[in-house]
Amino acid sequence: MEAKIVDFRKIEEKCGLPKIEALQTYIISRARPGEVYEVIARDPDTWYAVKELGGELGYEVIDERVEDGVYVVIIRIL
Amino acid sequence: MTMPLVEAEWLRERLGSRGLKVVEVDYDPASAYNIGHIPGALLIDWKKDLNKYPERDIVGPEEFEDLMSRLGVEPGDHVVLYGDYNNWFAAFAYWVMKIYGHDKVSLLNGGRSRWIRLGYPMTRDPPEVERTSYRVNRIDLTLRAYFLDVLKRLRDPGVALVDVRSPDEYHGRITAPPEYPNEAAQRGGHIPGAVNIPWASTVDEEGRFKPLEELRRIYESAGVTPDKEVIVYCRIGERAAHTFFVLKELLGYPRVRVYDGSWSEWGNMVGAPIER
Numbered sequence: 001m002e003a004k005i006v007d008f009r010k011i012e013e014k015c016g017l018p019k020i021e022a023l024q025t026y027i028i029s030r031a032r033p034g035e036v037y038e039v040i041a042r043d044p045d046t047w048y049a050v051k052e053l054g055g056e057l058g059y060e061v062i063d064e065r066v067e068d069g070v071y072v073v074i075i076r077i078l
Numbered sequence: 079m080t081m082p083l084v085e086a087e088w089l090r091e092r093l094g095s096r097g098l099k100v101v102e103v104d105y106d107p108a109s110a111y112n113i114g115h116i117p118g119a120l121l122i123d124w125k126k127d128l129n130k131y132p133e134r135d136i137v138g139p140e141e142f143e144d145l146m147s148r149l150g151v152e153p154g155d156h157v158v159l160y161g162d163y164n165n166w167f168a169a170f171a172y173w174v175m176k177i178y179g180h181d182k183v184s185l186l187n188g189g190r191s192r193w194i195r196l197g198y199p200m201t202r203d204p205p206e207v208e209r210t211s212y213r214v215n216r217i218d219l220t221l222r223a224y225f226l227d228v229l230k231r232l233r234d235p236g237v238a239l240v241d242v243r244s245p246d247e248y249h250g251r252i253t254a255p256p257e258y259p260n261e262a263a264q265r266g267g268h269i270p271g272a273v274n275i276p277w278a279s280t281v282d283e284e285g286r287f288k289p290l291e292e293l294r295r296i297y298e299s300a301g302v303t304p305d306k307e308v309i310v311y312c313r314i315g316e317r318a319a320h321t322f323f324v325l326k327e328l329l330g331y332p333r334v335r336v337y338d339g340s341w342s343e344w345g346n347m348v349g350a351p352i353e354r
Contacts, residue, residue: 045191
């Protein structure tokens with residue numbers, strides 16, 4: 001399944017919510033099981049949060065990478 | 079003499095040392111400390127632990143004593159602070175600790191982000207804490223400015239007012255940063271006479287402070303010199319505390335104050351003059 005790309009910075013700016021709530025509101029609550037998302041963060045702190053919150057929010061991390069200051073986590077909704 | 083700034087490498091080698099307390103200061107602990115922190119680190123939740131509601135004030139000395147006691151801090155402990163959001167709230171905690179006379183305090187350069195970037199250990203395990211009976215022995219209110227302190231000093235050539243917000247906020251093009259749309263002021267602009275030196279100009283791409291010579295040049299070229307009394311402000315005081323740290327602790331300016339009412343107070347105050 002092709003990953004949908006999500007720029008986390010834009011979500012944070014749009015909703016003004018803490019990271020965990022932004023992730024829940026703008027990705028998880030709208031997603032269907034099995035969908036894959038490529039979440040792009042601009043800082044290591046957000047990247048770490050996305051990697052670590054899968055258990056709480058109901059997704060699994062299937063890949064992660066850092067390239068040129070861009071922090072990427074690929075997740076699959078459970 | 080305690081170093082005001084410590085590096086991640088320095089801290090990693092000393093984790094668990096007697097008399098060293100590592101404290102994470104978060105605006106958003108649910109997305110930060112609670113999902114991983116430096117092993118042994120304690121938590122200060124900025125909103126709950128350092129602010130009084132509904133007064134809108136920093137905690138008083140009794141609340142500060144209770145916080146330090148709850149964290150197991152002794153007056154002689156070396157406290158190393160770090161946190162989320164570019165270390166802004168850790169810098170705010172640093173400023174509060176200085177007000178309440180805790181001099182053995184340092185900021186971790188680059189904060190939480192750099193620790194993660196380096197791949198250093200993180201844990202969800204809560205630290206073991208033994209409550210202490212912390213007492214405040216000295217209060218230094220010369221580090222803080224209130225609305226009237228600023229109003230009385232407008233256009234005073236001996237005072238440098240520094241607005242550390244983004245240029246868009248300074249010029250009134252926006253009334254709050256995009257991430258905080260609910261915290262906008264009624265009016266956009268800046269305090270008359272303030273120069274705009276954004277907090278972000280003091281750090282590199284990893285959030286570490288720039289070399290001292292470069293920092294000195296940034297401020298002096300804008301007329302912010304050590305002979306003046308400097309008052310720094312932002313929106314709610316957290317970014318201003320970051321610049322307070324640069325000016326007072328890194329560059330050694332003798333008279334630096336945080337106006338923590340900042341734009342959320344000035345921009346809403348009836349009759350307060352503004353410029354754009």
